[in-house]
Amino acid sequence: MSKDCVFCRIARNEEHASYVYKDKNAIAFLDARPVSEGHTLVVPRMHFENIYAVPEEEVADLFKIVKKVALAISKSEKADGMSIIQNNGSIAHQVVFHFHVHVIPRYLGKDSQRPRTFVEKTELDEIATRIRKYI
Ligand code: ZN
Numbered sequence: 257m258s259k260d261c262v263f264c265r266i267a268r269n270e271e272h273a274s275y276v277y278k279d280k281n282a283i284a285f286l287d288a289r290p291v292s293e294g295h296t297l298v299v300p301r302m303h304f305e306n307i308y309a310v311p312e313e314e315v316a317d318l319f320k321i322v323k324k325v326a327l328a329i330s331k332s333e334k335a336d337g338m339s340i341i342q343n344n345g346s347i348a349h350q351v352v353f354h355f356h357v358h359v360i361p362r363y364l365g366k367d368s369q370r371p372r373t374f375v376e377k378t379e380l381d382e383i384a385t386r387i388r389k390y391i
Contacts, residue, residue, distance in 0.1 A: 261303055261352070261353070261354050262352055262354075263297075263299050263303075263352055263354035263356065264303050264354060266283065266285065266299075267283055267299065267301040272377060273285035273286070274286040274377065274380035274381045274383065274384035275384055275388070276296050276325055276328065276329075276384050276387045276388055276391065277298075277321060277324065277325055277328075277388075277391050279321075280301070281300060281301055281302075281314070281317060282298065282299065282300050282301060282317070282318055282321050283298075283299050283301060284296050284297065284298045284299070284321060284325045284359075285297060285299075285384070286375075286380045286383060286384050287358070288374055288375065288380065289372040289373060289374055289375070290372065290375060291358075291360050291368045291372060292360055292361055292362060292363060292366065292368055293333060293361070293363075293383060294329045294332070294333040294335065294361045294383055294387060295358065295359070295360045295361070296325055296329060296358075296359045296360075296387070297356045297357070297358060297359070298318055298321050298322050298325055298356065298357040298359060299354065299355070299356045299357075300314055300318060300355060302314075303354055304354070304355040305353050305354070305355065306344040306345065306350065306353070306355055307342065307344050307355065308344070309355065310355050318357065319357070322340060322357050322359060324391060325359050325387075325391070326338050326340065326359050327390070328387050328388075328390035328391045329359060329361050329387055329390075330361065331390045332386045332387045332389065332390045333361050333363075333383075333386070333387070335361030335362060335363060336362055336363055336364045337361070337362035338359065338360065338361055338362065339358070339359075339360040339362060340357060340358070340359055340360075341357070341358040341360060342355075342356070342357045342358065343358075
């Protein structure tokens with residue numbers, strides 16, 4: 257656990273996040289600056305900087321959650337497609353250096369949000385509540 261890592265703080269419940277899924281090893285919550293509505297991050301509770309640092313078994317378990325979350329978002333938000341993205345290193349656009357997988361629903365006729373801006377917590381909580389019904 258890293259003291260100044262935002263995902264560690266979320267995992268310890270010290271910072272608000274709009275949860276979609278939680279278990280003893282992992283959490284999934286909505287990105288505060290979503291690319292699209294329902295954009296979710298799947299994150300191990302333990303602090304691993306990147307894919308190279310995560311034990312193989314944990315990666316496998318995390319991707320089971322990625323699938324579960326992707327399916328729930330797809331049904332809840334009636335997404336037309338789903339991007340699963342995992343970035344490692346600044347050059348690869350990793351911003352938070354705690355391993356995470358982006359689950360990004362795509363919608364026909366709707367462009368991804370550029371630039372990404374913060375969405376109100378209340379709005380994110382509503383979306384998360386919708387998605388949780390399908391988990
Ligand atoms: Zn961390």
